[in-house]
Amino acid sequence: MPVDPAEPMDVSGETPGATGASIVQTVTGPVPTADLGRTLMHEHLSIGYAGFEAHSSRPGPDRAEMVALCTERISQLQDLGYSSMLDPCPSDLGRDVDLMVEVAEATGFNIVCATGLYKEEQGGTAYWHFRAQFEDVGAVMADQFISELTDGVDSSGVRPGIIKCATGPGAMTDYERIVFDAAAAASVATSTPVTTHTDRGTMGELQQQVLTAAGVPANRVIIGHSCGTTDTDYHMGIVAGGSYLGFDRFGIGTLMPDVDRVASLVRLLEQGAGDRVVVSHDSVWCWRGEPFPPALVERAGDMFDPTRFDREIVPMLHDQGVTDEQIDMLVVDNPRRFFEGVPLADLAT
Numbered sequence: 295m296p297v298d299p300a301e302p303m304d305v306s307g308e309t310p311g312a313t314g315a316s317i318v319q320t321v322t323g324p325v326p327t328a329d330l331g332r333t334l335m336h337e338h339l340s341i342g343y344a345g346f347e348a349h350s351s352r353p354g355p356d357r358a359e360m361v362a363l364c365t366e367r368i369s370q371l372q373d374l375g376y377s378s379m380l381d382p383c384p385s386d387l388g389r390d391v392d393l394m395v396e397v398a399e400a401t402g403f404n405i406v407c408a409t410g411l412y413k414e415e416q417g418g419t420a421y422w423h424f425r426a427q428f429e430d431v432g433a434v435m436a437d438q439f440i441s442e443l444t445d446g447v448d449s450s451g452v453r454p455g456i457i458k459c460a461t462g463p464g465a466m467t468d469y470e471r472i473v474f475d476a477a478a479a480a481s482v483a484t485s486t487p488v489t490t491h492t493d494r495g496t497m498g499e500l501q502q503q504v505l506t507a508a509g510v511p512a513n514r515v516i517i518g519h520s521c522g523t524t525d526t527d528y529h530m531g532i533v534a535g536g537s538y539l540g541f542d543r544f545g546i547g548t549l550m551p552d553v554d555r556v557a558s559l560v561r562l563l564e565q566g567a568g569d570r571v572v573v574s575h576d577s578v579w580c581w582r583g584e585p586f587p588p589a590l591v592e593r594a595g596d597m598f599d600p601t602r603f604d605r606e607i608v609p610m611l612h613d614q615g616v617t618d619e620q621i622d623m624l625v626v627d628n629p630r631r632f633f634e635g636v637p638l639a640d641l642a643t
Contacts, residue, residue, distance in 0.1 A: 318633040319455035320378075320404045321394040330404060331377035333629035336489070336518060336542035336574035337600050338381055339364045339397060339405075342388020342582030344418040352584035360580045361396055367579050367600060368401040374604045378404035378629070380574075382489050382518075384411050384458040385442075386418030388582045391452040409442040410458030410477055411435065413491060414469040417460070422469070432472045432479075439480035455633070457481055459501075460491030466500055474501065478508035487514040487632065489540070494549075495523020498532050498539075512536030513638045516572060519543055521555045526565075529558065533567045534641055538632055542574035545602040556607060560614045566642050572632065573607075573624050575600050 317324040340360060355363065371379070383389040391407055398405045411417055425431050439457055446453050459477040461470050481488050488510060490501050498517040506512050517532050518540035529539055541559050544552055562571055577598035586594050608621055631638075 316634070318406060319453045320398065321391055321407050321452050322398045322405075325378075325404050327630045327634050329377075330626075330630050330633070332375050332625045333378040333380070333404075333572075334371070334376060334574045334600060334603075334625070335380045335516065335572040335629055335632075336382055336540055336576050337379050338383050338576070338578045339393055340388055340390050340580040340582060341383060341578045343416060343585055344386060344420075346388065346583030346585070349583040354582045354584065355580055357393075360393060361400070364393065364397045364579050365400055367577075368397060368403045370601050372401070372403065374601060376403075376625075378406070379600075380406045380408075380456065380489070380629075382408040382410075382456060382458045384408060384417070384460070385438075385447075386421075387412045387416075389447075391447050391450050393580075395450070395452060406455040407447075407452065408456045408458040408489070409439045409447070409454040409480070411460075411473045412458075413460035413462045413493075414467045415462050419469060432476045435473060435476035436479040436483075439476060440483055443480065443484045443486055455486070457486055457488045458491070459488065461493070461497045461501060463493035464496050466497055466504070471504070474504045475508065478505050478510050481505070481514065482509040485635075487516070487635070489516040490518045492517060492519045492522060495520065495525060495528060498528065499535075502532055502535050502537050506535070511635070513538070513570075513632075514635055516540050516632065519576070521558060522550060524550075524554050524558045526558060526561045529562055530565065530567065530641075533562070533570045536638055538570045538572055538628065539567075540574070541571055543576045544573065544607050545575050545577065545597055545599055547597065552602075552607060553610070556610045556614065560611065560616060563616060563620055568620055568623055569628060569631075570638055571624060572628050573603055575602055 316326055318327050394405045394407055422431050442454055457477045457480055459473050477488055492498050505515050513536050515537040517537055520539040521541040521543055577600040
């Protein structure tokens with residue numbers, strides 16, 4: 295469905311292109327942003343790496359098991375006061391909107407899903423590389439994103455509330471640049487925000503540059519997994535450019551100790567950048583197939599725990615002098631402002 299990016303469509307419930315949108319699309323319909331409450335901004339009900347279907351002897355949990363596990367996780371989050379989460383699984387990473395709907399309806403929890411595509415190394419790239427022999431796949435991708443945002447995913451009617459795109463470590467490949475350009479076109483056309491994946495605390499600046507140069511407002515972008523580095527200059531460069539940082543891998547100690555993530559977050563709070571940080575765990579509750587050998591399954595389950603921020607990280611932040619008001623800013627105010635598109639104030643210098 296070709297769309298003129300100069301004429302944004304209204305998918306927010308407000309005037310097209312306007313800031314201060316009052317609703318966000320969830321898998322069960324639009325919700326006032328004021329009702330989001332405590333929100334985790336990067337968790338996954340399920341993930342299935344491209345090709346998991348080929349591991350037919352290890353299909354992963356059945357539907358009833360997936361629903362039960364996800365419902366249990368949501369109940370744990372509700373006990374901690376959460377009422378909303380973003381599951382930014384792109385469409386080529388096993389995204390399952392029907393599962394999200396079933397769990398949301400069973401729990402009353404707000405779940406925002408995504409449209410978009412993953413990084414070249416681990417996404418569904420074979421399909422798009424083949425299609426690229428015949429036409430401009432960037433235009434096809436953009437039309438796909440826009441179609442899902444406006445009409446819903448397939449016949450489900452579920453409309454995503456965000457666009458996801460990703461890079462691998464240290465470079466943006468030609469394929470990933472096509473995805474970013476398509477994501478930017480869809481964002482501009484529909485006034486939908488964007489969240490990204492980065493690896494090892496790299497490429498955030500380029501991601502921000504590509505998206506904003508194409509017309510995406512900087513404050514409508516989260517540079518995800520920014521806690522992959524302790525480089526505060528890197529962080530401050532991105533927030534000075536007007537975007538949000540995702541400190542959203544708490545608990546994944548194989549990538550970075552949480553004590554280092556906490557120290558980096560405290561430095562950002564001390565420098566007045568706390569109003570542009572969102573937090574989460576990047577936890578995965580159900581894996582399609584069996585990507586981990588059996589000996590590692592229990593360890594992976596312990597690592598991917600969406601309650602860790604409240605149970606372990608908040609006490610660590612308190613020990614560093616972070617207040618409850620600042621914690622609320624991270625999990626309540628910032629997610630709400632991000633989805634509303636509220637302009638960010640200039641950083642104090």
